[in-house]
Amino acid sequence: MESIGGDATSIIRELETLRAAKADIERKISVLESNLKKTSIEGNGSCSQSLAENPTAINGLLSPAQIYRYSRHLLLPAMGVRGQSNLVKSSVLVIGTGGLGSPAALYLAACGIGRLGLVDHDIVELNNLHRQIIHTEGYIGQPKVKSAAAACRAINSTIEIVEHQEALQAANALDIMSKYDIVVDATDNAPSRYMISDCCTVLGKPLVSGAAIGFEGQLTVYHHKGGPCYRCLFPTPPPTTACQRCADSGVLGVVPGVIGCLQALEAIKIASGVGEPLSGRMLLLDALSSRIRIVKIRGRSLNCEACGDNPVFNRDLFQNFDYEEFTQSPIFTSTKPKLALLPGSARISCREYQERCSKGEAHVLVDVRPEHHFKICALPGAMNIPLSTLERRLPELCSSLKAGRNNTGSPKSLYVICRRGNDSQRAVQHLHNAGFSEAKDIVGGLESWALDVDPEFPTY
Amino acid sequence: MLLPPLISQTERHQIVGIRVFFAMDGVNREANNREKIDETEIDSKSSVEIRVLFFARARDLTGVADMPLEVPTGSTTQDCMEKIFSQFPSLKDIGGCIVLALNEEYVVDSAIVRNRDELAIIPPISGG
Numbered sequence: 252m253e254s255i256g257g258d259a260t261s262i263i264r265e266l267e268t269l270r271a272a273k274a275d276i277e278r279k280i281s282v283l284e285s286n287l288k289k290t291s292i293e294g295n296g297s298c299s300q301s302l303a304e305n306p307t308a309i310n311g312l313l314s315p316a317q318i319y320r321y322s323r324h325l326l327l328p329a330m331g332v333r334g335q336s337n338l339v340k341s342s343v344l345v346i347g348t349g350g351l352g353s354p355a356a357l358y359l360a361a362c363g364i365g366r367l368g369l370v371d372h373d374i375v376e377l378n379n380l381h382r383q384i385i386h387t388e389g390y391i392g393q394p395k396v397k398s399a400a401a402a403c404r405a406i407n408s409t410i411e412i413v414e415h416q417e418a419l420q421a422a423n424a425l426d427i428m429s430k431y432d433i434v435v436d437a438t439d440n441a442p443s444r445y446m447i448s449d450c451c452t453v454l455g456k457p458l459v460s461g462a463a464i465g466f467e468g469q470l471t472v473y474h475h476k477g478g479p480c481y482r483c484l485f486p487t488p489p490p491t492t493a494c495q496r497c498a499d500s501g502v503l504g505v506v507p508g509v510i511g512c513l514q515a516l517e518a519i520k521i522a523s524g525v526g527e528p529l530s531g532r533m534l535l536l537d538a539l540s541s542r543i544r545i546v547k548i549r550g551r552s553l554n555c556e557a558c559g560d561n562p563v564f565n566r567d568l569f570q571n572f573d574y575e576e577f578t579q580s581p582i583f584t585s586t587k588p589k590l591a592l593l594p595g596s597a598r599i600s601c602r603e604y605q606e607r608c609s610k611g612e613a614h615v616l617v618d619v620r621p622e623h624h625f626k627i628c629a630l631p632g633a634m635n636i637p638l639s640t641l642e643r644r645l646p647e648l649c650s651s652l653k654a655g656r657n658n659t660g661s662p663k664s665l666y667v668i669c670r671r672g673n674d675s676q677r678a679v680q681h682l683h684n685a686g687f688s689e690a691k692d693i694v695g696g697l698e699s700w701a702l703d704v705d706p707e708f709p710t711y
Numbered sequence: 712m713l714l715p716p717l718i719s720q721t722e723r724h725q726i727v728g729i730r731v732f733f734a735m736d737g738v739n740r741e742a743n744n745r746e747k748i749d750e751t752e753i754d755s756k757s758s759v760e761i762r763v764l765f766f767a768r769a770r771d772l773t774g775v776a777d778m779p780l781e782v783p784t785g786s787t788t789q790d791c792m793e794k795i796f797s798q799f800p801s802l803k804d805i806g807g808c809i810v811l812a813l814n815e816e817y818v819v820d821s822a823i824v825r826n827r828d829e830l831a832i833i834p835p836i837s838g839g
Binding site for chain 1 (some may be wrong): 760767768770776804805807808810812815816817831833834835836837838839
């Protein structure tokens with residue numbers, strides 16, 4: 252078994268290496284192809300040159316290649332040459348190339364947006380791929396922006412794609428966003444949403460905002476032709492507990508996919524000047540019941556701090572505004588502060604716990620994650636008491652601690668674990684208060700267990 | 712040259728008649744409603760039933776997607792919210808950060824709810 256396992260690992264490793272090399276070659280090919288196209292246009296025969304530089308020869312707005320590529324758009328009377336040429340002349344910035352940004356960027360590239368900007372500081376991870384369909388296995392470990400840009404170039408090498416491989420922050424947002432006509436918010440956190448909305452009001456840009464979590468999605472267009480901004484609707488940020496992330500709450504992959512597609516649609520409508528953008532209205536997608544509702548939302552608030560009649564936000568204030576402080580939540584998950592509720596004496600490391608186990612120490616291990624987390628994976632012998640049920644299940648814990656004690660005589664130890672090591676501290680604090688003074692927290696939770704003790708232990 | 716009228720005189724009268732009928736029907740219905748309200752007031756059960764829809768975090772906190780809510784006639788959306796908060800105290804945490812829509816339209820706290828209205832509680836989603 253051991254050797255087969257070892258073989259499989261080396262095969263997987265080789266596959267990964269080959270895939271990465273393949274992706275790299277594909278990227279080089281697409282860059283070369285696009286360079287070749289540019290050189291042939293610049294220095295080649297007079298016919299293609301005249302058409303490229305002077306497309307007016309055909310219809311005044313589009314080149315023959317553009318007419319062919321976008322012909323199905325041109326056949327729409329409402330879109331026509333005018334609408335398509337508006338798209339070709341416009342620029343859109345997609346902030347975030349995750350679940351929402353993936354389909355949004357692909358459709359915007361495909362439809363011929365003249366300049367498409369992509370912002371993301373993250374790298375591609377395996378657990379992104381179930382929803383972030385712009386990325387492929389070959390790009391795991393590489394910057395998302397690089398991967399997304401390659402996918403967009405593969406679809407449309409004739410548009411300009413700008414890679415902003417950095418985190419969008421108040422300090423650089425004005426500079427980046429000012430270079431585009433329309434902004435698509437495809438981020439995953441509350442501070443970024445306020446920051447992007449404020450920046451759009453300062454710069455006077457329309458904002459296509461999408462969001463998704465679980466089985467639900469939301470979509471609206473902010474700050475467009477006198478419509479409201481994000482702050483008009485939500486002047487006070489939600490409490491930290493209400494800010495859910497896909498990494499904590501989960502998301503059905505196709506839900507951000509649907510919303511991301513609709514974001515592309517709204518951006519295309521604004522850019523082409525076709526139709527009626529979703530301004531002053533909010534679309535709510537309920538994937539479980541297959542319901543889409545569109546509710547009329549409030550108009551622009553005259554008292555809005557960002558877009559009201561006497562706004563306090565200007566370039567200076569914006570650049571110095573602390574959005575993480577304002578929303579009490581981090582822009583990046585990596586900066587999420589680790590709780591430190593307990594004294595060192597009430598905590599042990601994963602390695603130490605493993606040592607105690609191997610010495611045969613009699614103990615009870617309580618896993619305080621929700622039941623559906625526990626079903627994903629758990630340490631052997633762990634007893635699942637979700638944090639929310641801890642109080643009423645204390646008697647059960649009491650009897651587990653007493654059970655089999657006669658054999659050894661000494662009292663059993665009590666350890667508490669969770670996914671990342673925050674809830675387990677809360678649980679231990681609660682247990683101490685309830686008289687279980689022996690309770691100890693396993694630092695860093697199952698994530699640390701997988702990192703420090705058992706690399707084969709599943710992470711999620 | 713005069714074009715023939717698109718509808719005949721009799722038809723016109725009929726249409727007017729129908730309009731009158733509808734108008735009267737409206738009055739009658741209103742009168743009926745008033746009678747019903749009066750009746751229920753006598754029974755001291757003067758109330759309306761609305762449907763409350765919960766979205767996103769509000770759905771997690773309440774554990775339901777929608778529910779009926781009975782409130783006294785003349786109650787405002789704010790009255791409704793207070794009743795909902797008393798039923799689900801954990802909702803208060805996000806009370807300051809929700810969009811309320813009555814029958815799919817933005818609504819102010821002082822709007823009076825009517826029988827069979829739909830009140831949607833929409834907290835923002837930030838995930839993606």
